[in-house]
Amino acid sequence: MVQKRMLTGSKEITEFVGRSWKIIYRWIQEKDFPAKKIDGVWESDTELILQWRTDQIMKY
Numbered sequence: 001m002v003q004k005r006m007l008t009g010s011k012e013i014t015e016f017v018g019r020s021w022k023i024i025y026r027w028i029q030e031k032d033f034p035a036k037k038i039d040g041v042w043e044s045d046t047e048l049i050l051q052w053r054t055d056q057i058m059k060y
Contacts, residue, residue: 007035007044016046031056 002016007013010021017024027033034048 005046006039007046010042012031013044015040016044017049052057 007016010024013024014021024033024035028035030054034052035042035044037043
């Protein structure tokens with residue numbers, strides 16, 4: 001099965017990450033989580049999220 005790479009909307013992002021939107025939004029503001037609001041819709045990329053998570057783990 002091929003995994004979708006682009007995530008569109010906060011619902012898809014939260015489902016992929018497995019965290020609430022409140023937490024993800026805090027990460028966007030404070031920890032450079034890889035998501036941007038483009039024309040009113042949140043967008044992200046699964047590979048960027050996985051790399052971000054790896055980087056966060058490696059910091060500790």
